[in-house]
Amino acid sequence: AEQEGVKVHWLRTISEVSEEIEVEIMELDEWGKPRGTGKFEKLPADTVIMAVGQMADTGFLRNIPGLRFTDDVVQVDPATLMTDVPGIFAGGDAVPSERTVTIGVGHGKKAAKKIDVWLNRRQESPKIKHPIVGFDDLNLWYFxxxxxxxxxxxxxxxxxxxxxxxxxxxxxxxxxxxxxRCLSCGNCFECDGCYGACPEDAIIKLGKGHRYRFDYAKCTGCATCYDQCPVHAIEMIAEK
Ligand SMILES: Cc1cc2nc3c(=O)[nH]c(=O)nc-3n(C[C@H](O)[C@H](O)[C@H](O)COP(=O)(O)OP(=O)(O)OC[C@H]3O[C@@H](n4cnc5c(N)ncnc54)[C@H](O)[C@@H]3O)c2cc1C
Ligand code: SF4
Ligand code: SF4
Structure with missing residues (x-):
């Protein structure tokens, strides 16, 4: 915007609109939050556009009996993204969330799976999430x-x-x-590295999208697969 000639008046808040705009000059307090200084200045303006915050336009859903809202968003079961009305699912900015593209896309994928489960009346056992894999756990040489x-x-x-x-x-x-360029942290992306590296042929490939199975009768616990996995998708657990 500045390259286009826009002048930004940082740390100002509108205090009065008449022929001119009166703004209060703000300063940052010790927590980095803006606070007024009691000093004012006038800005000439033809048009004032309020661009403060964002709201989801969920008004069209308000006629549906049974949906529950908090402010502008509809409440869903976070595990399934289904609203209180069976068969109605919601995600992205329309539900309580971080309101980012990544979250919206993730919700779309999750909702599609859950809708499929719901339509086919399947029972799903909850998946256990693996611990978060940090940058230091990755084998970056691979990438x-x-x-x-x-x-x-x-x-x-x-x-x-x-x-x-x-x-x-x-x-x-x-x-x-x-x-x-995604590093797929902690999630097997089927590079076949462990499959090729296992000296005991203890890793069985299950086909595209189905990943691998470990044959623990053959596995000697040498950790070759674990050591070379680029994304730390394998854990070594001591035998009981
Ligand atoms: C200015 C701005 C900058 C942003 N920058 C970033 C950023 O840098 N990175 C980031 O991750 N996120 C950013 N976001 C947030 C990101 O855009 C949203 O989180 C994301 O687009 C939400 O996706 P969504 O599919 O839930 O909703 P939306 O993308 O809003 O899609 C909802 C769609 O539903 C349509 N719709 C609405 N009502 C109806 C109706 N009655 N019937 C049919 N269709 C309807 C709308 O037209 C729209 O196409 C930004 C948002 C804004 C406003
Ligand atoms: S577990 Fe790791 S090494 Fe094995 S295929 Fe998946 S990503 Fe590759
Ligand atoms: S620990 Fe060793 S033997 Fe066991 S699956 Fe991994 S590479 Fe194969």
Whole structure:
């Protein structure tokens, strides 16, 4: 915005709107929160646009009996993303969440699975989540260095003329490349590393999407699979 000539008046809050806008000059307190200074200044303005906070537009759901709302979002069972009304699922910004793209996409995937379970009246046993895998647990040698793809942008002189997208996005190939930069922390991505490395042929490949099974009758506990797993998806547990 500054490249386009926008001047940002940091730490100001509107105190009065008349012919001109009166703003109070703010300062940051010891916790980094803005507080008033009692000093004011006038800003000339043709238009004032309020852009404070974000709300989900869930008004169209309010006519459905049985849905439960907190402020702008609909309540769901976090395990299934089903609302209080059987068969109605919700996710992303419409439910209590961090309101990010990652969470929205994750909710979409989870809801699709849960809808399938619900429609087919299947029973699901809850999956146990593995502990969070940290950066230090990864074998980074596997991945190599692949810097982030840079999205092209319209120049400042071009973008001041219309409301076209400034950041031009990624091509399909670039987006796929970016997705492959995911380090898949703690989640087997079927690289076949352990399968190839096991000296005892104790790892059985179950086919694409089904990962592997360990034959504990053959396994000697040598930890070769564990040591080389790029994403720390294998745990060694002592025999009882
Ligand atoms: C300015 C801004 C910047 C952001 N920057 C980031 C960022 O950098 N990174 C990040 O992770 N997140 C960012 N977010 C948040 C992110 O955009 C949202 O969390 C995400 O888009 C939510 O996805 P969603 O599918 O839940 O909802 P949405 O993307 O809002 O999709 C809801 C869709 O439903 C449609 N819809 C609404 N009502 C109806 C109706 N009655 N009938 C049919 N369709 C309807 C809407 O048109 C919309 O297409 C930003 C949000 C804003 C506003
Ligand atoms: S467990 Fe690890 S080494 Fe084995 S296939 Fe999955 S990601 Fe690769
Ligand atoms: S611990 Fe050793 S023997 Fe057991 S599955 Fe892993 S690589 Fe194979």
């Amino acid at each position: 190599g260095d692949h810097p982030r793809s840079i999205q092209s942008e319209l120049s400042a002189s071009e973008r001041v003329h219309d409301f076209g997208e400034v950041v031009q996005g990624l091509t399909n190939d670039e987006a796929e490349f970016e997705a492959r």
